[in-house]
Amino acid sequence: MSQLFTDDLFHNKGALAAALKQNGLALTPDEAIKIKERIGRVPTMAELFVFDIEWSEHCSYKSSKHLLKKYLPVTGRYVIQGPEEDAGIVEFTHKDGHRYGIVFAHESHNHPSQVLPVEGAATGIGGIVRDVDCMGAMVIGVADPLRFGDPNGRYPDRTKAIIEGVVDGIQQYGNALGVPNLGGDVIFHEGYDDNCLVNVVAIGILREDEIIHSRVPEGGVGYDLILVGKPTDRSGFGGASFASGTLDQEDEEENKGAVQIPDPFLKNILLHHKATEQVRKLAKERGIPIGMKDLGAGGIACCSSEIGSSAGYGVEIHLEQVHVAEPHLPPEVILCAETQERYLLAVPKDFTPEVLKIYNEDWDLPSICFGAGAHVIGTVLEEPVMRVYSNQEVVVELPIEFVVEGIRYEREAREPKVHFTEPSLPQPTDLSEVLLTILRDPNTANKEWIYRHYDTEVQGNTMIRAGEADASLILPLDGCRTGMALSVDGNPYYGEISPFWGGATAVAESFRNVAAIGATPRAMTDCLNYGNPEVPEHFWALEEGIKGLSEAARRLSHPNCEEPIPFVSGNVSLYNHSSTGTSIPPSPIIACVGVIEDASKAITMEIKATDSLLVLVGNRYNELGGSDYYRAIRAGKGANIPIVRYEEERGIIYGTIRVIDRGLALAAHDISAGGLLLSAVEMVLAQHKDAPLGMQLNLSQIPSDLREDTLLFTESSGMLLECRTDHLEAVRAIYREFGLDVYTVGHTTADRNLTVLNKEQQILLHFPVETLRTAWRGSFGLSLAS
C-alpha cells in the first residue's frame, strides 16, 4: 500500500496537523494518531479520508450520541423501526390483513444552503427522500422547516438571495420528483444571518412485510454489491466534514465544491414506483432477500461499510468497477465523493443479471443521464473487514467494526451567564397599529409567495394543504380513510431565552397542530440545530434542548396510554455558528406525524358559519417573552417565555382530538406565536378572500387579571375553536374531563369585520377584514417574487 503520510510525521503533531489540513482532511492529529495505533501501521490516504468522514460530527454524532441515547424515548407499541437505520417507521394503520407503516426521517442541509442555496436545498430533499425510499417505501411527502436571517437586517441582499435560492431549489427538485410538499414553516431571525437552516423531512408509506433493510440479508456472504445511479464524480467530496465545521467566508469557493449536484430527473426513475419497484417486486415474487441503502454522506465508503457491518459481514470494493464521470479520479475521491442519486444494493449473484437489466435496459439509465447505470462494484465477505482495491492495489484494509464504530467526545456544558428581564411598559394607546405591524412582519405575513411554488397536489392524495390548517393531511392508501397529518415546529425566539423550553414547546406545538385537524400524535422526528459543541455554552444549549424534547415527549402522552410519543428518527446539525463565534439561536425542530382513523372528520382552521361561538381552551398567563408583540412594540426579548404545563397541555391536545372526533367543532386553530388575537385573525383570514364572514371577540369573557394587551398577545398555549351554539355544552364537558375550563370569547358575524371588545365591553379594536388582509399580504413576498 502506498503511503503519502510517513511514519515520522506521526511523531510531530505540528507537521501532522499541517499535512492533514493541506490534504483537505478535518481529522485532528490526535485522531490520526489514534487510527495509526489501532491498525498498527501508517494509514493510507484513502483510509484517512474514510475516517475523516466516519468520525465527522455529521456521521458519528460524536458530541451528541450519548445525549440522544440518554434522554430521547425511541420505543413504543407503534414503533416498527427505531432510529437505527436510514429512516424510522411507525404504525399507520391496518388494511386487508396487513400492517402499514409510515416511514420518516429528518435531515439538515444548512451549510450547503448557505453557500449554494439552490443546490444545497435541492440535494437536501434528494438525500432524505433516498433515506425513506431505500427502506422499501413509496415516498408520499416532503416538508421543509426553514430558518432565515432578518430580510431587513444586516445583510438584506444576501439574505434575500439565500431565501430565493432555497425556495427555488426546493421547488425545482421536489416538483420534478413528483412528491407533494406537505408544508413546513419559515421563521426569520437575525441569529440566522450567517447560518440559514434548511431542514427537510421526507415521509413514505410501506407494508410492514415489504421493508427492505439497510443491511446485507442473513446468509448474504458472496452477495454482489451493485451501485445504481449517477456516475461518481468529485461533487460533494468532503461534504460530511464540511457540514461539521465552521462556515468561513474566506473558504467559500472551496466550500462550494463540497456541495452536491442534484438530478431530480434521474431520481424520479430510480424511486420506488419505477425501476427500483420492479427490482423489489421481482425479488419478492422469487423470495429473494435483498439489502438496499442510499449513498449519502461519505459516499461508497460509508454506505458499503455500514451495509456490511450491520449484518456482521465484511465488504470488498473494486474502485475501477465504479462508473465514473471523468477519468483519473483518485481512489479516495471515488470512495468518498458524495455524488447524488446513487444507491447500493446487496443481491445474490444469480439475481444480478436481472437487476442490471432492469436498470440498464428496461429503464435505460445510461440514456437518461450520461454515464448513469447499475454496476457490480464489490462482494460481501464473511471476514469482517473493509477491503478496497484500486486497480489491483489494496488502498483500504480495515477492521469493518473500527470503521463504523465512530468516536465519542465528552463535551463540557456550561450555562451561559445571560440575564433576561421583562420590560415594564404601559399598554400602548393604539393596539390597532400593533396588530397591523405584527401582520406585516415577515414571520407572520402570508407565506403564499413561498409555498405556491411547491407542488402540494402531485400523487392526488392531498386533502388539507399549507395555509388551510395547522397541519397538512394526506390519504396515502388507496381505498382507505385513514389520514396522515404532519406538522413541523420550533420557535427560536423561545429557544434563545430558554433552550429547555424551546425544546419542550416545539414538541407541544407540533402535537397541538396535529390535534387541531383532529389527528392524534403518533411519532416524531427531530432535527437539532445548534452551535459549536466545543464551546461549553453552545453544548449546554444542546443538552437542555434535548432534555426539553424528552420531557415533553414523555409527559404529553396519550391519556389512554402512559407511553411517551417516540422519536423514530432524527438528525443533529452542529457548528451552526459564524466565523466570529456567534451561534444560531438554539433550534430544535420537530416534525410530528399524526394519524386520523376517519379523515372525513378532519377540520380546517377557517371560520365556516355565521353566529357560531368562538371557544377558548387554555388559560392565559403572562408569557410575552420572545413574543411577536414584544418585537412589534420594540420591547426587547423579555424573559417570560411560554412554558409547557403538561397536564393542561394534554387536555388541550387530547380534548381537542375528542371534540373533533365527535363532530363538535367547525374549525380549530392553535394559539402560539401572536397569541389569542393572531389566532382569531388567522381563522378569519384563512377564509376565501371573497368569504362573507367576520368575528367579534369579547375580552370580558375571560376571567383574568392580566392586562388587555397581555390577554390578546401572550403566547401561552391554547386552542381556539369555532363551535355551533348547541354543541357548547358537549364541548365543555369533554374538556372538563381533562380538568380544563373553556371560555366563549366571541362569535362569528355576517359582516366582514373583526371587532374586539375590551373588559368593559367597549370597542378596543375594529377592522374591516380587507384591511387585515392587506397588511397580512406583507410587502416582502411580492417584492421578492417580481
Added chain:
Amino acid sequence: MIDTNKPRVAVLQFPGSNCETETARALETVGLSAEVFRWNRPSAQLKEFEAYIVPGGFSYQDRVRAGVIAAKEPLLATLAEEAGGGKPTLGICNGAQILLETGLLPGLHPGRVEMALAHNYMTVDHHVVRRGHHCGWVNLRCEVDAPRTPFTRWLQKGQIMPITVSHGEGRFISQDPSILEALTVKELVVWRYCNDLGVTEEGLPVNPNGSYQNIAGICNPEGNVVALMPHPERAFYLRQVPSVWQGEWGEKRKRLQANPDQWDAPGPGYALFASLAEHFGVRSPLG
C-alpha cells in the same frame, strides 16, 4: 391491469413523467382499463389502445423547453397517426405542452407547431408580480357544449369547475393572430380560468399564468384531441377540494364533514374521465 372487456387507455410515460400513477388510477376508477406505456417500448404497440392520455410531469427534465423533446419521440409520431384517425387523446399539463409541441393542437394545420405554452407570469392590476412555478386551486369555465369532445360529455357550457394547477409554463400564446382568431371561430377553446361566479377576470388569483384570454384548455377542430393545463386527476374526489372554496363545489365540500358516506363522492375532475368512459359506452360507478 389489462381487462380485455374494457376499453384500453394508454397513459404515456416519458423519463420525468410524474402523474402517470394517479392518472391511471382515475381511468380505472371510472371503469376503463389503463396501462402505463413506457417510452422505450415499440411504438407500434401503441396502436392497440383505444384512447391516450399524456400525463403531467417534467418529461426530459423540461430541457430546451417543456414538452419539446418528448414531442419528437417515435411514440408521438404513432400517437399523431392514431389521434388523426379520431381516437380520443388528452394531454394534461406537461402532456398538454407535448401535444402543442407536436402540432397536434390546435391542429389547424396538423403537424405544424402553431401555439406554445410559455413561461408563467402572474399579474395584479396589469403589473407582473411573480413568475415561475405556481401551484394552487383555480376555477375553470367550460366553453363548449357536452358533445364537442370525448372529455366533456359530463359537462355543460358555462359550468364552473374547481381544479388544481401546478406548472411553470402554462401561458397559451401564438405569434399568429389568425390562429388566435381561429380559436374562437372554430370553437377550439374548451376551458377558461374564471372566478367563482364564472367571470374570466384577468390576473391573479383567477388567471394563474397570464394565459391569453384566460385559456386553460383547447381542442383540435375535430374535438378528439384535447390539452388541459390543470390536473383533473388531482380533483377527482370531492374531499380534495379545499374547504375554503366558494361556490357550489365549496358548499358541497363543507357538507362532507357531516356526511362521511359522501367520502367517495366525485370531485370536479371526475367528469373528464367519466366523459371518456361514456364515450365508449361505459357507465361510471359514481355521480
